[in-house]
Structures are given as C-alpha cells and as structure tokens.
Amino acid sequence: MNAGIDVPTIQRFGALYIASARLKSMSxxxxxxxxxxxxxxxxxxxxxxxxxxxMVEQGSGTSGTNGIKYISFIAPALLxxxxxxxxxxxxxxxxxxxxxxxxxxxxxxxxxxxxRQIAIGVYLAALFRALFAVIAYYILLLxxxxxxxxxxxxxxxxxxxGGGAFGALMLFAAAKIEKEDQFFNIxxxxxxxxxxxxxxxxxxxTSMPVYLQPIGWISPLWHATELGRxxxxxxxxxxxxxxxxxxxxxxxxxxxxxxxxxxxxxxxSK
Amino acid sequence: xxxxxxSARGLTKKFGDFTAVNAxxxxxxxGESFGLLGPNGAGxxxxxxxxxxxxxxxxGTVEILGKDPELFGPLVRAxxxxxxxxxxxxGELTVTENLYIYGRxxxxxxxxxxxxxxxxxxxxxxxxxxxxxVEALSGGMKRRLTIARGLVSEPDILLLDEPTTGxxxxxxxxxxxxxxxxxxxxxxxxxxxxxxxxxxxxxxRLVVMDKGSIMAEGSPASLIKQYSSKEVLEVRxxxxxxxxxxxxxxxxxxxxxxxPDRILMYTEDGEKLLEEITHAGMHATTSLVRRSSLxxxxxxxxxxxxxx
Numbered sequence: 357m358n359a360g361i362d363v364p365t366i367q368r369f370g371a372l373y374i375a376s377a378r379l380k381s382m383s384x385x386x387x388x389x390x391x392x393x394x395x396x397x398x399x400x401x402x403x404x405x406x407x408x409x410x411m412v413e414q415g416s417g418t419s420g421t422n423g424i425k426y427i428s429f430i431a432p433a434l435l436x437x438x439x440x441x442x443x444x445x446x447x448x449x450x451x452x453x454x455x456x457x458x459x460x461x462x463x464x465x466x467x468x469x470x471x472r473q474i475a476i477g478v479y480l481a482a483l484f485r486a487l488f489a490v491i492a493y494y495i496l497l498l499x500x501x502x503x504x505x506x507x508x509x510x511x512x513x514x515x516x517x518g519g520g521a522f523g524a525l526m527l528f529a530a531a532k533i534e535k536e537d538q539f540f541n542i543x544x545x546x547x548x549x550x551x552x553x554x555x556x557x558x559x560x561x562t563s564m565p566v567y568l569q570p571i572g573w574i575s576p577l578w579h580a581t582e583l584g585r586x587x588x589x590x591x592x593x594x595x596x597x598x599x600x601x602x603x604x605x606x607x608x609x610x611x612x613x614x615x616x617x618x619x620x621x622x623x624x625s626k
Numbered sequence: 627x628x629x630x631x632x633s634a635r636g637l638t639k640k641f642g643d644f645t646a647v648n649a650x651x652x653x654x655x656x657g658e659s660f661g662l663l664g665p666n667g668a669g670x671x672x673x674x675x676x677x678x679x680x681x682x683x684x685x686g687t688v689e690i691l692g693k694d695p696e697l698f699g700p701l702v703r704a705x706x707x708x709x710x711x712x713x714x715x716x717g718e719l720t721v722t723e724n725l726y727i728y729g730r731x732x733x734x735x736x737x738x739x740x741x742x743x744x745x746x747x748x749x750x751x752x753x754x755x756x757x758x759x760v761e762a763l764s765g766g767m768k769r770r771l772t773i774a775r776g777l778v779s780e781p782d783i784l785l786l787d788e789p790t791t792g793x794x795x796x797x798x799x800x801x802x803x804x805x806x807x808x809x810x811x812x813x814x815x816x817x818x819x820x821x822x823x824x825x826x827x828x829x830x831r832l833v834v835m836d837k838g839s840i841m842a843e844g845s846p847a848s849l850i851k852q853y854s855s856k857e858v859l860e861v862r863x864x865x866x867x868x869x870x871x872x873x874x875x876x877x878x879x880x881x882x883x884x885x886p887d888r889i890l891m892y893t894e895d896g897e898k899l900l901e902e903i904t905h906a907g908m909h910a911t912t913s914l915v916r917r918s919s920l921x922x923x924x925x926x927x928x929x930x931x932x933x934x
Contacts, residue, residue: 361704361734366731373730381719458717467703467732626681
C-alpha cells in the first residue's frame, strides 16, 4: 500500500473530514439556506417588531418586560430559536438519510472513520449552519435597531449554545429512531412549536400559570433566552440563575452528544 | 496456508435467537480471488460486514492482516476497499466529488486523490460522466463508481458484496471484465454471489454456503469434479409427466434431481444417455446436454437451487 494512509491523523481529524463533507452537501443548497436564514427573520422583525410590538407597547408600555422594548425582549429568543431550528434541520435529516435513506454513514464507516467521528462531524457541521443563521439574524437585528452593537454580540454564542444543547438531543433521537414516518410530525408539532410558545419567548415565563412553567424549565430555548436577555440588556437575573442556565445547557449538550455518539457506534456495528 | 491475509475460525454471528453465521472457518491468501457462494440468507453479507470490520461477531476469531477487526477497526479498514450490496454513494454529489470525499476519509492528500481520480475514472469507464450527478447514472455505472470508490485508497483487500446483482447482462460483463483486471493486478478479492456463473468466472477458490454454514470448499473445477458428474442431461416431459416418469429414469443414471419443471440426470455422457431414454420409449419434449456447474454442486449439497 503506497497511498499514504495515516491512521493516527484520521483518528484525530476524522470528525472534521465528515463535517467538511456535510458542509459540501449543504453548499449544494446554499441559495435556499440563505433565503431561509435571511427571509425568515426579515418577516418576523417586520411583523412582530413593527406590528405586534407597537400594539404591546401601546397597551402596557415596557413595564412587563423590565423596561426593554418588546421586539428587543423577544430578540434573544428569536435568535436561540433560529439556532435550534437550523441545527435541527442539519442533524435530523442527515442522520436519517445517513442511516436509512442513502446509507451514507455506512459508506463513511467502511473507511477508518468511526461512528463516533461521524456523529461529531454531523454535529459540528450543524453547529456551523446554526452559527451562520444566527449571525445573519444578528446583523438584521442591528439593522432594525433592535439591539446595539457591543455586548449584545454575546447573543450569538448563547443562541448557538442553546441550539447545540437541543441539537445534541436531536442527533441522538434521529439516530435512535428506526421508523421515521411520524417522527417529523411529532417533533414539529408537539416539541418545537410548544417549546417556542411556552419558553418565555413572547412573555416572561413567570406570567404563565405555575403548572405550565416546567415546560420552560426543561426547554433549552428558555435557558438560552434568559441568558441572552441578561447578557444583552441587564435583564436582572441573579448570578446563580446565570450559572444554572449555563450548567443546564452544557449538561444537556454533553449528555446528548454522549448518547448520540454511542448510538451511532451501536447502529453502525449491528 | 502460510500467512493468510484473512483468517476466520469458528466465526459465529447471532441476531437474537437467529444464527446467521454458524462457526465457519476459512482463509484467504494474498492475491487470491475468494468467493462465498450461496442463496439469499445464507449469511454471506453478514460475514462480509464482519470482514469489513464494521460488525461485531458473536464468537470465534477473525484476523485480517494479522489484526482482530473488532479491536483495530480503523486500522484494519485502512487496508480494505468495501463495495456493499446496495450502492451508498452520495447522489447529490458528482462522480468526482464522491471519489474525492471518500478519499479524504482515508486522510489521503488532495494531490494523491486528484491523480488517483483520473486513474479510477478510466478504470470505471466514467471519464465522460466525471461531472455528472450520481443520481443521473445508470445502475451499472453506479456499481462501477462504487467499486472505483473502494479502490481510491489502494486497498490490500477488496470486499465485494453481490457485485452484479440487479444489473443487466451487458453491465454484468463489463463489471466482470473490470474485476478480472483487478485480479490480474494482484488485488485480493473477496466476493459474495448467488450467481454460479459469476463464481465460476471470478473465483480461484470458493466456499458454498447454506443457512449460515459452509457446505464445501474448493476451486470451482474441483467442486464440480467432487460433487457432480461430468455432464448433465436436462429433460422435460411436461410438468405432470415429470414426476410420473422419474422412477423409470432413476435407474438409468448415477444420480438424478427432479425439479418442478425439469429432471436433471447426472452422467459422464449426456448424449448417450438421451439415446438410451429414447430407446426405452420415453420421448422428452425438450432435452439439453450441458457441463456440470456450481449450480449442480449446490443442488447436490443442499437439495435446493441457488435462486428460488
């Protein structure tokens, strides 16, 4: 063999090879991805910022949002939600495709690449996609004067962290699922949508009845949103809660990735 | 066999209560073209996944290039080219992109892969399709691309699972020609097939498998010699009469198999036997004298045909 295969190097960088292959596949869809990642926030900012926001502020001023403009109040949630949906698209579909539709993972796993590296590679590429979407959104927030450039830049990594925590679980779920027919319906309607509505996105979590609040507590969106509000607008959250939010998101991420990498290995070696 | 590239002893794989592969032993020597012949469900693909260092065995030992594939998966896979039963190319990417990306999974340099791609496109007769999306290729082209992809890392062993299943006769012949070239270049081939003509064409040595076990082992010629007669006379008397007439025929040859549509009579001289049958007053509607094949070996060993 004179091809020059260097297994230790592959063991170090294999996940990056997978991520770059994923980005290559994504680049085939770049026009659509860009249209979605820019168009979506644009519509939202116009509808909510100019429409609903004006109405809310006419009704109660900014008393319900700790003195923050309504559109600014929801901006961290919109960013985190963008990261979540972006990362979901790029973990769930490629994973089901990889295991089932095209069986690409089996091709990748017939090289020195391991299941663990495939999982991490898919995840990294999804994080990159989320980062792109969040940055695009952030630039629009600046353009619409929703946030001022400065410390609010922290919203970007926080949103990606929120998306990353959720995405790690999605990566695991998509690898676990064998019959995906109902998976997307359930995911979209019973997980993503309620999470978006009940995570303190449009109003503080505490203004909901107590029995609904646990939805927010377990929702990565709520944790990322609260963190974002605090770092961008001094929302008034205690340091303890900041730590709680960070620990929650990082824990979710680590557990999700742990489960996902194990599940990838397991399903590929059946 | 001294220093086999692949060595399996007591290889067993169970899925729950089902034993897919039952204590099989075999060796593959360097430069050899080794086949696993058997019907669907014989356990061939399961063995291939174990040899490809992706599936865990239940028991037994396996060594590939002197290493246990379960303990040294990536290291073993670095030396293998794998062509799965079902093409798993990336349909959204072009022919060259597929080869390039796969080469990168072996950590190969861009320069090496670029040069290799030219060589492989020529080998797979896909030069004109280099920038075509894989989705748009015919079944035969996809198969050749999958084989080319498996060769991008210059593997020591090429594993081919049912390389020509689903292809039309012309595409099969092109593929056989390509595989023959690899064999001439000294690439060690391990292939599974349920086509006896494919096994005869491509394999130096093969094992006949059924229901997870090895029934026989040898070169195609030696297996035929050992388990069948020189010639076979196939006669048909019409589906109702075949059964009726069979007992009479049985006394006239060494061995006989009654299939639903025809009777196979094993003999050293088919023409002579046909004459004797006609003399005895039995007139076959159709008759055919042919050489014994691996199909006959399989029938002898298992009482069943390869393709059911």
